[in-house]
Amino acid sequence: MSPDTASSRHSRALLAAKIISRITEPLIWLPLMVWLVLRNVSLPVHKQVVYFPILLLFVFVIPFGYFLYLVLIRKQFDVDITQRIKRVDFTLKCMVSFAVAVGITFFLNRELFIITGAVFLATLSLVLVTIYWKISFHGGLNTLIYSTVNYLYGWQFWWLFLILIPIGWARLTMNKHDFSQYAGGILLSAAVFFAVTGLFC
Secondary structure, three states, X not given: OOHHHHHHHHHHHHHHHHHHHHHOOHHHHHHHHHHHHHHOOOOOHHHHHHHHHHHHHHHHHHHHHHHHHXXXXXXXXXXXXXXXXXXXXXXXXXXXHHHHHHHHHHOOOHHHHHHHHHHHHHHHHHHHXXXXXXXXXXXXXXXXXXXXXXXXXXXOOHHHHHHHHHHHHHHHHOOOXXXXXXXXXXXXXXXXXXXXXXXXX
């Protein structure tokens, strides 16, 4: 294989990896996840309508708005927040907004509170590990999304976890993580989520 052919294949692989990483960016799926959870707990429709935008504000709008501000205006980091320390600082600040949403769910519905709390604690676990080691948020947060969907729908969508394979390939191809960091994000998130929901639901 000529050097030009090898370079062309690597470029195509890198482009495919970037596309996979962007379309599986966990943050962009949060509005759908908030709606799915609200729709599948015992909450009157009028409360779903009222509290969807409120929860969305604290779970998605504030964190995503802050993220765009730091990336596009302040230019403090790249889209993947590659630097570990900057990732910790950004995520901890976003967790404050997320904690407000968890507090709101406490007064709405027990199951909603437990699911939201499980996601919060799993995400917080990823942040705390990141202080010492660059664990994969991409792997961990996508695992939380697929875990939540399967919790809500009785494992009808177990095949969603297979998507973690191309996501892992993409993150490794882009040199964002090694295998242990990616696998660690998946295992930690799944362990915390299912431990919390298993104990309290």
